[in-house]
Amino acid sequence: MKALVGNGLVPASDIDKLIAQVEVIELEGKKYVIKKFAKEVGVVKWIPPTVFFRVNYPFTLVPKERFDREVRFFEQEWTCFRTPKLYEKDPKNLIIVREFIDGKPATYSHHSKKLGKFFAILHNHDWSLGDTKPTNFLVTEDGILYIIDAEQAIPTDKDIHKAWDLMLSSFFIAYRFLSNPDRYLEVLSEFINSYLHEGGKLEVIEELTTAKFSGLAILMPLPHVLIMSDVLEDVLRK
Structure with a gap:
């Protein structure tokens, strides 16, 4: 070539x-x-x-x-x-x-389960993406997920780094459904439950509830923060 x-x-x-x-x-x-x-x-x-x-x-x-x-x-x-x-x-x-990948940007509203599965697999291979904005993902016509931006991705076995991926994703979901908290609850629940169903670890979810992530949480609307807290408590009780 x-x-x-x-x-x-x-x-x-x-x-x-x-x-x-x-x-x-x-x-x-x-x-x-x-x-x-x-x-x-x-x-x-x-x-x-x-x-x-x-x-x-x-x-x-x-x-x-x-x-x-x-x-x-x-x-x-x-x-x-x-x-x-x-x-x-x-x-x-x-x-x-x-x-060049011919596809459409993934959206958490339509691909929450697919993205939850992706992060579970990624984290179980001891990697974190770091930057989880939806435009970093493309989905082709036949449903194949591509990661097209990985300039902050690192190999890591630390739960805090993996939890960051989930926290930032939750942040993007919150602002996608800024005026629709009920839809935020639905999509976030699908995302987190898909993550766990596909092998994501509860320890990573538990990390999200620590004070280390309050800095990003305070940038979210209060109703969405409360919803996220309820979703996390629910999955940790199971």
């Missing part, structure tokens, strides 16, 4: 014209995704979580570390979900060229 970066189809001098941090390009009838980790936008977006939630999860601002994390995650041999194929890695310029 010809190089897409450097002296190949996309000259190095043209890279900045083609991409921000992530850009989809089409060459010879095929789509590719080029991601440049050193772009400022990729650093700035991680300042708040790195500053405020470092106690919960080891976020990194460093472009090389984010590059290494994503490459390592994508190169694992996952079976119950997929990651894009890596066509090229440029560790000097911190650029990857990867497969």
Whole structure:
């Protein structure tokens, strides 16, 4: 395969014209995704979580570390979900060229059980994703789940890191159903119960009830915090 970066189809001098941090390009009838980790936008977006939630999860601002994390995650041999194929890695310029995935972003409203299963499998392999926003997941027409952003993913056996994945997911669900607490209850229950049904550990759920996660919880509307507390208490009583 010809190089897409450097002296190949996309000259190095043209890279900045083609991409921000992530850009989809089409060459010879095929789509590719080029991601440049050193772009400022990729650093700035991680300042708040790195500053405020470092106690919960080891976020990194460093472009090389984010590059290494994503490459390592994508190169694992996952079976119950997929990651894009890596066509090229440029560790000097911190650029990857990867497969373009034709799919739609997953939503917690429609894929809560699928995402709960994903996190159970991921955590049982002693990995955490770190960044669980819905746009990091794509679902293809045949229902295959792809993880397309893993620049904060780490191998870890610590329950607090795994609990972070669930807490942040609960946060995104809360703001998706900001004006509909009843629907939040339904979706969050599906998500947490799917996680446990697929082998997720109660110890991770218990970690969510500790004071370590109050920093993110206070950013959620009070009715949603109370609902989350009830859901967690319910599953821990079973």
